[in-house]
Amino acid sequence: xxxxxxxxxxxxxxxxxxxxxxxxxxxxxxxxxxxxxxxxxxxxxxxxxxxxxxxxxxxxxxxxxxxxxxxxxxxxxxxxxxxxxxxxxxxxxxxxxxxxxxxxxxxxxxxxxxxxxxxxxxxxxxxxxxxxxxxxxxxxxxxxxxxxxxxxxxxxxxxxxxxxxxxxxxxxxxxxxxxxxxxxxxxxxxxxxxxxxxxxxxxxxxxxxxxxxxxxxxxxxxxxxxxxxxxxxxxxxxxxxxxxxxxxxxxxxxxxxxxxxxxxxxxxxxxxxxxxxxx
Amino acid sequence: xxxxxxxxxxxxxxxxxxxxxxxxxxxxxxxxxxxxxxxxxxxxxxxxxxxxxxxxxxxxxxxxxxxxxxxxxxxxxxxxxxxxxxxxxxxxxxxxxxxxxxxxxxxxxxxxxxxxxxxxxxxxxxxxxxxxxxxxxxxxxxxxxxxxxxxxxxxxxxxxxxxxxxxxxxxxxxxxxxxxxxxxxxxxxxxxxxxxxxxxxxxxxxxxxxxxxxxxxxxxxxxxxxxxxxxxxxxxxxxxxxxxxxxxxxxxxxxxxxxxxxxxxxxxxxxxxxxxxxx
Numbered sequence: 001x002x003x004x005x006x007x008x009x010x011x012x013x014x015x016x017x018x019x020x021x022x023x024x025x026x027x028x029x030x031x032x033x034x035x036x037x038x039x040x041x042x043x044x045x046x047x048x049x050x051x052x053x054x055x056x057x058x059x060x061x062x063x064x065x066x067x068x069x070x071x072x073x074x075x076x077x078x079x080x081x082x083x084x085x086x087x088x089x090x091x092x093x094x095x096x097x098x099x100x101x102x103x104x105x106x107x108x109x110x111x112x113x114x115x116x117x118x119x120x121x122x123x124x125x126x127x128x129x130x131x132x133x134x135x136x137x138x139x140x141x142x143x144x145x146x147x148x149x150x151x152x153x154x155x156x157x158x159x160x161x162x163x164x165x166x167x168x169x170x171x172x173x174x175x176x177x178x179x180x181x182x183x184x185x186x187x188x189x190x191x192x193x194x195x196x197x198x199x200x201x202x203x204x205x206x207x208x209x210x211x212x213x214x215x216x217x218x219x220x221x222x223x224x225x226x227x228x229x230x231x232x233x234x235x236x237x238x239x240x241x242x243x244x245x246x247x248x249x250x251x252x253x254x255x256x257x258x259x260x261x262x263x264x265x266x267x268x269x270x271x272x273x274x275x276x277x278x279x
Numbered sequence: 280x281x282x283x284x285x286x287x288x289x290x291x292x293x294x295x296x297x298x299x300x301x302x303x304x305x306x307x308x309x310x311x312x313x314x315x316x317x318x319x320x321x322x323x324x325x326x327x328x329x330x331x332x333x334x335x336x337x338x339x340x341x342x343x344x345x346x347x348x349x350x351x352x353x354x355x356x357x358x359x360x361x362x363x364x365x366x367x368x369x370x371x372x373x374x375x376x377x378x379x380x381x382x383x384x385x386x387x388x389x390x391x392x393x394x395x396x397x398x399x400x401x402x403x404x405x406x407x408x409x410x411x412x413x414x415x416x417x418x419x420x421x422x423x424x425x426x427x428x429x430x431x432x433x434x435x436x437x438x439x440x441x442x443x444x445x446x447x448x449x450x451x452x453x454x455x456x457x458x459x460x461x462x463x464x465x466x467x468x469x470x471x472x473x474x475x476x477x478x479x480x481x482x483x484x485x486x487x488x489x490x491x492x493x494x495x496x497x498x499x500x501x502x503x504x505x506x507x508x509x510x511x512x513x514x515x516x517x518x519x520x521x522x523x524x525x526x527x528x529x530x531x532x533x534x535x536x537x538x539x540x541x542x543x544x545x546x547x548x549x550x551x552x553x554x555x556x557x558x
Contacts, residue, residue, distance in 0.1 A: 004298065006297050006298070008297055013297070014296055014297060014298075015294035015295060015296055015297055016294060016295060016297050016302060017293055017294055018285050018287055018292070018293060018294055018295050018384050018386070019283065019285070019293075019386070020302065022302050023295060023299065023301045023302045023307075023363070023365070023384070023421075024309070024363060024421060024423075025305065025421060025422075025423035025424065025426075025427060026304065026305020026421055026422050026423065026424060027423070027424060027427055028302075030303070032372070057424065057427075057428070058427075058431065080372065082372070084302070084303060086302070093311070093359065093361070093388055093391070094430075094455065095423065095426045095427045095429075095430035095431070095454050095455060096430050096431060097427070097431050105297050105302070107297070107298070109372055112372070128412070128414050129412065130410070130412070131409070131410020131411050131412040131415075131446070131478065132410050132411070132446045133407070133408065133409070133410040133425060133446065135407050135425070135428055136410075136424060136425070141424055142302075142303060142304060142305055142424075143304075143305050143422035143423070143424045144303075144304035144305065144306070144374065144422070145304065145305060145306060145336065145415060145420055145421075145422045146412060146414070146415070147304075147374045148304055148306055148336075148337075148374045148376070149336070149414055150374075151373075151374035151375050152337065152374070152375060152376050167410070167411045167412065167446075167477075175374050176373065176374060198446075199410065
């Protein structure tokens with residue numbers, strides 16, 4: 001399995017119509033799903049967010065999507081499966097919706113080499129900020145120019161990830177990750193993550209970490225955070241569906257060592273990440 | 280000429296690769312060009328904005344685009360030609376750019392029936408607002424979910440266009456138009472249009488109207504405007520590349536009659552709209 005394998009509306013196909021509103025307007029939603037041992041990890045959570053995005057943005061949710069993703073995941077042992085749903089081929093020009101029936105693109109990528117466990121993420125702060133729109137906040141929609149500009153900033157070559165602020169200056173998350181800050185005196189740790197209210201993506205791994213931490217008696221607070229909170233953090237963790245937990249080893253101007261709470265959270269999530277159950 | 284005719288990278292084709300970053304991220308820019316008598320109206324201005332968008336967003340600008348658009352426009356007498364440029368097929372997953380070479384989609388649509396001169400636009404105020412991002416402001420990029428949500432609001436069926444505010448509450452423009460407000464005492468008219476600094480599209484027809492008005496000794500001020508300015512306006516005009524000048528006949532709660540300054544501006548632009556010269 002070298003290049004990606006692609007299915008469009010259930011058929012092996014490399015192409016979509018050039019009239020697709022996904023291509024014209026980014027009118028769609030997507031999920032990036034880690035598949036291990038032939039199983040799609042956290043599939044139910046991915047499907048939940050997809051359904052929410054479809055409802056809020058008027059994108060048709062194809063029936064049988066779960067079965068198709070399970071089948072595609074089952075055909076390889078380790079892979080990254082992307083599900084991309086758009087409004088579909090436009091019946092007319094312009095922003096008003098017509099009788100579109102949606103397009104479903106499933107892509108299976110080889111598991112990337114760089115997704116192996118790594119020492120720690122070197123993080124910078126992006127210059128580009130995130131526009132605020134509560135109607136889009138939380139969703140993994142296909143309007144991603146801000147993240148692309150942030151990820152490709154000229155000074156970004158040395159960093160693994162760029163953290164982004166909202167236009168109002170709040171810390172939101174990385175271009176492809178959510179972020180958790182750990183501080184407080186020893187024994188009375190505090191774990192916080194930016195609230196996703198006006199912008200940003202509410203990641204599946206963010207949700208899993210918050211759920212598992214709560215089950216272990218360790219509450220994670222989602223709240224308004226700024227750069228000063230990042231500067232005051234003892235430990236910083238990035239999360240996404242592919243990498244799982246990704247400890248930060250370097251912030252602008254300072255290095256961070258491996259931290260005790262990060263290690264505790266890693267131990268907590270390791271079983272779920274390695275042997276995916278239905279959830 | 281019933282349905283649209285499509286060319287991809289210079290070849291007649293109905294499809295693009297499902298790996299195109301335009302489809303995945305809305306990573307592209309577009310222009311919608313009115314073509315009359317086989318000529319693409321304001322082509323140089325459209326190409327200028329396209330080039331600006333390509334430069335700012337890292338989208339390849341294909342050589343020979345002007346010649347291709349002139350050829351496509353020349354094959355029909357009246358049509359709408361859309362040029363859509365994307366970053367192209369992704370060489371890898373994720374937001375970081377690779378060695379993509381761009382995709383160029385040209386679509387020629389039949390001239391729409393509803394583009395005939397009409398009495399006036401009925402305008403509402405959209406509930407969805409525009410997120411603010413100076414890095415994207417002014418460009419006609421392919422991240423258009425906000426405009427789509429605004430254009431499809433449940434209460435919008437009776438209106439021809441929805442005006443949008445920025446997240447900070449400033450008046451920016453319609454989902455597919457720019458807006459001009461005319462007020463002031465008789466004989467000392469004032470023409471103003473929202474500045475496009477943090478969001479919104481700087482339309483080609485907006486630029487033409489400002490240029491021609493200035494040449495006729497009638498300065499148009501681009502400045503910060505709010506809903507109170509809209510409410511105080513005697514005449515309101517929408518502009519876009521297809522319709523040209525579109526007088527507003529109804530705002531929420533009040534009707535607007537044909538106004539003297541609107542008529543003067545219409546007379547000013549009519550020759551340019553009807554018999555397009557090179558610019």
